Amino acid sequence: MSVADYTFMKIGDAVSCINQRVNLIGVAVDTTLPKSTKGTDCFCAVRIIDESLPSGIHIHFFAPTMEDLPAIENVGDIVLVYQVVISTRPDGVYAMFNKKFSSFALFEGRGSSIKELVPYQISARYEPREKDKKVIVGLRKCSFGERIIGLYKTFFLREIKEGEHFNVVCKILHTAQVKEDEWMLFIWDGSDTQPVSVEAKYEDEMQNPLPLMLEPAPLSRDILCTFPVVGTVLRMVIDQGQEKLGIKFIKCNRWMKFINIRFEVHAALWRAVLTPTSKLCYLPDDDYSVMNRQRIYKERVSTQNGRMPFTCLYWPSSITETSHPDANLVTLMDVLTYPEVTYKFKCLVRVVALVPWRPEDFHSPSGVYRLQLTLEDPTARIHAFLFDKDGDKFFENCESVDALTKIRDVLLGVNRDPTGEYVTRDPPWIQCCLKSYYIDSNDVWGSRIFGIFDTTCIC
CATH class of the missing domain: 2.40.50.140 (Nucleic acid-binding proteins)
Incomplete structure (x- = not known):
């Protein structure tokens, strides 16, 4: 023929x-x-x-x-x-x-x-x-x-549930080779993933700390600065049981419909998993789903409360208060990518880890506070230090060991079973002020460190 x-x-x-x-x-x-x-x-x-x-x-x-x-x-x-x-x-x-x-x-x-x-x-x-x-x-x-x-019915990242499969429409922000023949996608739709429980016990933080990110090595600051400052940037990996996939052929800065993607929690961080049954397709910028997500994002960044996590509702818990009640809220991605240092910020975060964990060890031998808190919001996870007079202000109403133990458990959202045994942690949203510094050592997010200041716990 x-x-x-x-x-x-x-x-x-x-x-x-x-x-x-x-x-x-x-x-x-x-x-x-x-x-x-x-x-x-x-x-x-x-x-x-x-x-x-x-x-x-x-x-x-x-x-x-x-x-x-x-x-x-x-x-x-x-x-x-x-x-x-x-x-x-x-x-x-x-x-x-x-x-x-x-x-x-x-x-x-x-x-x-x-x-x-x-x-x-x-x-x-x-x-x-x-x-x-x-x-x-x-x-x-x-x-x-x-x-x-x-x-295909599609969902926002804010609607995903652990262990289930969903269809989502997301923008591919970045692809990275994390190991030999292993690639990771960084996807985003402008919404916030739900906060998850922390399974690790707080006393394990010193020996087995929660990671700040799922990728083996931190992204460069230049790449971070290309990410949106509102909405979760979700990491997507490949099911290890699959044969080699051509994930490196996926194009960045394109919107895509991901079909039948499994969602998991790893180290108290969400991740998406491409499975053998997953499918995908690129979407044009004038697709309705794309335009709807872009519109929602523009509305969020243009309003004063748009940087509040979706799950925070109208305002965080009353566990803390700051000396700057009228300051505008920013996200942790704002903090990480802000061009100036030193600078001050006000954020809504969760305290997912704390070192040292024993209240008796919150003070150094010289008697000053010295703690490292791991903070997160839907956009990022960072370490923030609480030192000296800033620690005095943070714990000014909680001076006894019993009071410090109580506020520690409240900040970390400790849940216990009826017998009093530790179960999981569901940290509440709190407000805090952060300031950025430069240091000479090689910090994971560049050369910046962050400290908590002008924030007080209310026992």
């Missing part, structure tokens, strides 16, 4: 043509990350739909390298495939792309100029046909937006 004789089959009709070669054209809905197979090939799956079958069909692509696999630029782009074999397995019907005789081409979807009929990616065997242009133009005129949205 010559290329000129090829005709496209509707997806709804093609699913019944088991073991036959067909030609298909449709709009892309989602794709898997490219990965290496157990053999010498690379693999990805792309789902396309047309008007005949709203649920569409998955096309399984095999190619010599990951660069040869189709790379869909946006959801709704047009995928054209010749000579794919309709196959079946227990979980349904799919189309198999054979690198020996199949071919594909990718075209921009709805919103493109009718005159722009040049594919942005083709396979080695693809041969353009004049008669295909009419079909491509027709697909561009059709609106598949509602059908695509209807396939």
